[in-house]
Amino acid sequence: MSILEIRDLTKTFDGIKAVDSFSAGFEEGQITALVGPNGAGKTTLFNLINGFIKPDSGEILFKGKNIVGLSPYRIARLGIGRIFQDVRIFNRLSALDNVLCAFNDLKGEGVFYSVFLRWKMEAEERYYIQKALELLKFVGLEDKAGELAENLSYGQQKLLSIARLLACGADVLLLDEPTAGVNPQMVGKLLELIKDLAKSGKTLIIIEHNMNVVVEVANWVYFMDEGQVTSFGLPADVLGDPEVRKAYIGI
Amino acid sequence: MNYLLHILIFISIYSILSLSLNLLVGYAGLISFCHAAFYGAGAYISTLLMMKAGFGFIPAFIIAIAGSVLISFLVSLPSLRLRGDYFVLATLGFQIIFFSLLYNWVSLTRGPYGIPGIPQPRFFGLQIESMGSYFVFAAVLALFCGLFVYLIGNSPFGRVLKAIREDEVYTAALGKNVMLYKVKAFALAAGLAAVSGVLFAGYMRYIDPTSFTMNESLFIISIIIIGGTGNQAGPLIGTVLMILLPEILRFLRIPDAIAANMREIIYGLLIILIMRYRPQGIKGEFKFQ
Numbered sequence: 001m002s003i004l005e006i007r008d009l010t011k012t013f014d015g016i017k018a019v020d021s022f023s024a025g026f027e028e029g030q031i032t033a034l035v036g037p038n039g040a041g042k043t044t045l046f047n048l049i050n051g052f053i054k055p056d057s058g059e060i061l062f063k064g065k066n067i068v069g070l071s072p073y074r075i076a077r078l079g080i081g082r083i084f085q086d087v088r089i090f091n092r093l094s095a096l097d098n099v100l101c102a103f104n105d106l107k108g109e110g111v112f113y114s115v116f117l118r119w120k121m122e123a124e125e126r127y128y129i130q131k132a133l134e135l136l137k138f139v140g141l142e143d144k145a146g147e148l149a150e151n152l153s154y155g156q157q158k159l160l161s162i163a164r165l166l167a168c169g170a171d172v173l174l175l176d177e178p179t180a181g182v183n184p185q186m187v188g189k190l191l192e193l194i195k196d197l198a199k200s201g202k203t204l205i206i207i208e209h210n211m212n213v214v215v216e217v218a219n220w221v222y223f224m225d226e227g228q229v230t231s232f233g234l235p236a237d238v239l240g241d242p243e244v245r246k247a248y249i250g251i
Numbered sequence: 252m253n254y255l256l257h258i259l260i261f262i263s264i265y266s267i268l269s270l271s272l273n274l275l276v277g278y279a280g281l282i283s284f285c286h287a288a289f290y291g292a293g294a295y296i297s298t299l300l301m302m303k304a305g306f307g308f309i310p311a312f313i314i315a316i317a318g319s320v321l322i323s324f325l326v327s328l329p330s331l332r333l334r335g336d337y338f339v340l341a342t343l344g345f346q347i348i349f350f351s352l353l354y355n356w357v358s359l360t361r362g363p364y365g366i367p368g369i370p371q372p373r374f375f376g377l378q379i380e381s382m383g384s385y386f387v388f389a390a391v392l393a394l395f396c397g398l399f400v401y402l403i404g405n406s407p408f409g410r411v412l413k414a415i416r417e418d419e420v421y422t423a424a425l426g427k428n429v430m431l432y433k434v435k436a437f438a439l440a441a442g443l444a445a446v447s448g449v450l451f452a453g454y455m456r457y458i459d460p461t462s463f464t465m466n467e468s469l470f471i472i473s474i475i476i477i478g479g480t481g482n483q484a485g486p487l488i489g490t491v492l493m494i495l496l497p498e499i500l501r502f503l504r505i506p507d508a509i510a511a512n513m514r515e516i517i518y519g520l521l522i523i524l525i526m527r528y529r530p531q532g533i534k535g536e537f538k539f540q
Contacts, residue, residue, distance in 0.1 A: 050424060076426035090417035092481075092536060093410070101414040104426045106407045111435060114406030115399060121406060168425045 002061075003028045003203050004049075004080075004172050009058030011041075011048055011227075018044040020227035021058070026172065031194065031204045033214045033235070036224035037247065042207045043085065045224075046174045050082050051075040062172070077104060081170030085177045085207075087157040091150035095141055095160055098149050099132040102167035135163040139193060155186035162193060172203045179213055191217055211239055223247075256382040260454055262494050263389035264447045267396045269474045269486035271443030274400060276472070277480025277535065278409055279436045280416030282339050285326065285346035286471045289441040291353060291463025292319040293448025295360060298369050298458060308372045308453075316445045323441035324434065331433045334419075346465050353460035365459025372453045379453070389450050396443050401483050403439065412436055413481070473518055477525050479535020488533050493518070 002025035011019040019041040026032055034042045047053045049060055051072040059066050067075050076082075090098050106128065107113045108121040136142045139159040144152060149160060158178060165173055178194065179187045194217050198204055208214050214221060214235055221238040223231035225247050231238045238244055268290060275281045297315035300306040306314070330341030353360050360366070372379040372388065379388045403409055414422045415429055423429045452458050470493070478489020497514040505513060525532060 052420075052424075072420075072423045073426050073428050076424055082424050084421070088418050088421040090414050090421075092417060093413055097410055097413075100407070101410055101422070101427075102425045108407035109411055111403060111408055111439065114408050115402045118402060125407070164425070 002026055003063060004205075005059075005061040006049075007059045007061070009045070009048060009055050009060065011044060011053065011055045017227045019048060019055070022224075022227070022229060024222060024229065024232075026203050026205060028171075028203050029198055029201050030219045031198045031206060031217050032220045032222065033218035034205065034207045034222050034224060035209070035211075035214060035238075039226075040224040041227040042224055043176060044227075046082060046176055046205075046207070049075075049174060050080055076168060076170065079169065079171040080174065081165045081168050081172070082174040083158075083161045083165055083176060083178065085180065087154070087161050089149045089152075089157045089160055089164075091148070093149055094145065095136060095147050095149055095152065096129065096132055096145040098160055099135055099163050099167045100128055102164040103128050103131070104168060132163075132167060135166050136160075138166070139163045140189065155182040155190075158182055158186070158190065159193075162190075166197075170202075172205070173197065175204060175206045177207055177209065179208065179210055187213070215239065253382050256386045258494060258498060260382075260386050260389045260450075262490055263386070263393035264450050264454070265471070265474065265494060266393050266487055266490045267443055267447040267450075268471050269478065269490045270397055270400045270483060271440040271447075272471050273475050273480050273483075273486045274403065274412070274436050274443075275440045276475055277482070277485070278404060278412035278416060279433060280419075281331075281433060281436070282472070283342045283437075283440070284339060284465070284468050284472070285342040285349065286440070286444055287463045287465070287467035288346050288349035289319045289323065289444035290448045290451070290467070290471075291349065291458075291460070292322050292441075293445025294452040294458050294463070295353065295366075295448070296445070297449045298366055298452045299359070301370055302366065302368075307374070308370075309374045312372075312446075312449050315449050316442045319445035319448070320438045320442045323438045327434045327437040331430060331437070343465070346468050350460055350464055353463065360460070363459060363461075365457055367457045369452050369456045369458065371456070385454055389454070392446060392450060396446055397483065397487075400443070404483065408432075408435075470518070473522050475532070475535075477521055477532055479532025481536035482534070485532050485535040492533075496521075 004026040006022055006024050009019055009022040010017065022045060036042060048055050051070055055068060060068050062078055062080060067078065090101065106124060108124050114121050133142060133145060136145055139162055141156060141159055141163065144156065149157065152160060179190055182190060191213065194204060218235050221233065221235045222229050223238050223244045231241050231244050268286060272286045275283050293315045296318045297311040300311040300314055326342065326345045330338055333341055354362050379385050411427055411432055415432060419429055474489040474493045475486045477492065479485025496517060500510045500513055
């Protein structure tokens with residue numbers, strides 16, 4: 001059974017079908033790429049999955065449970081995490097604090113606990129700081145822990161956003177153009193990370209315009225155009241499809 | 252000596268106000284224009300309970316805090332769904348409504364006549380009578396409130412508030428119930444402001460609605476804009492500065508009628524200069540944009 005299954009999802013903005021009866025299944029440990037021209041509905045699909053917007057019709061089943069209508073934070077708690085096209089880092093927090101914010105179920109996030117059970121809170125903090133440092137190390141930012149996030153390079157911010165995503169413990173990760181605007185050396189590092197995540201059992205859905213990236217990391221590719229899936233399959237097949245080439249690249 | 256104590260008592264009262272408003276503005280990034288309403292709620296609730304219902308100081312004090320927190324839900328639950336400027340306007344609206352209530356509900360609050368003869372705080376056999384003892388009382392409360400705010404600010408709770416300030420949408424996408432955090436922050440700020448209100452009423456022994464106006468809310472905001480937000484030092488520096496500044500005019504022997512206007516001009520000028528040259532305040536980490 002797919003960990004995430006989408007059935008007949010439709011969303012209309014002012015009469016235009018941004019996502020038009022989209023159906024797909026995403027398997028555990030697999031990397032699926034969504035490709036297609038701008039305005040094809042890829043980011044809208046992400047917004048629908050993590051609850052920022054509500055679909056007109058259709059179902060989104062996560063681990064067999066319909067999550068349509070839940071608020072974004074509940075969907076995140078269930079285990080769907082996301083990074084945005086623009087990194088959306090917490091600028092004036094340190095890299096370490098950025099990651100610490102992402103852990104859920106910290107007792108210290110309660111007011112009473114943080115004031116009257118201070119010593120317990122501090123012990124809990126030490127444990128999570130350790131975990132956060134491990135995640136920063138995993139993405140290669142261990143020496144930037146104390147740095148304000150706004151002082152990191154764009155590529156480092158992307159890495160930080162991945163560390164933050166991992167801290168929130170999601171099983172399904174939605175990555176919106178993870179390599180856009182990142183310098184080439186950093187892209188290689190990001191791709192390694194993405195593959196490692198899939199190996200560790202995470203389900204990744206990636207919006208990506210760079211076809212080399214798609215071919216390198218994706219197990220499956222959905223080609224979307226005007227809200228619909230027009231082609232689906234292995235990367236080589238989809239990207240080799242004459243219709244896709246025509247719609248996307250114009251040749 | 253009494254003059255000095257008077258100033259120190261006011262610094263204590265206003266440091267609680269500015270530190271608590273900082274939880275909203277500096278940590279959660281919520282600019283609220285109704286802090287004086289919660290300050291007034293504390294003053295009026297405790298006063299009315301003691302004078303009309305015969306409550307002792309401690310129960311009146313506690314109920315004043317609880318009442319202020321409850322009122323904060325009336326504001327926060329509907330208005331926190333609004334974003335940015337709309338939230339600011341909603342708090343402004345509440346401030347105006349609250350002042351009108353105090354001013355016009357004459358049978359309860361005596362409206363513009365105010366309430367004279369407020370009893371001095373008395374608890375556990377202690378009677379806070381002299382200026383000196385009132386200062387100690389105010390300072391101890393300010394210290395406790397300051398410690399409370401410090402512990403909250405430097406905790407995972409405070410960290411999430413800062414994350415909300417930075418990017419509310421992403422904080423939700425990470426699995427945080429943003430609305431709940433904001434409601435909590437608002438309630439804490441309101442409860443602490445009520446402590447100031449009780450201190451003020453007990454010290455002045457007379458309250459009327461003009462102490463809890465829109466201008467008062469603006470004054471508290473200017474304290475933290477000038478001092479700086481997002482940590483505890485900024486609001487404290489701002490409080491000391493803004494309380495002491497008008498006192499300088501007193502020593503310049505400027506007539507009272509002119510001094511009052513001068514004070515407003517100096518506050519206004521100070522804010523303009525700070526916004527232009529040091530938008531994060533004297534010691535702050537959060538720039539107003």
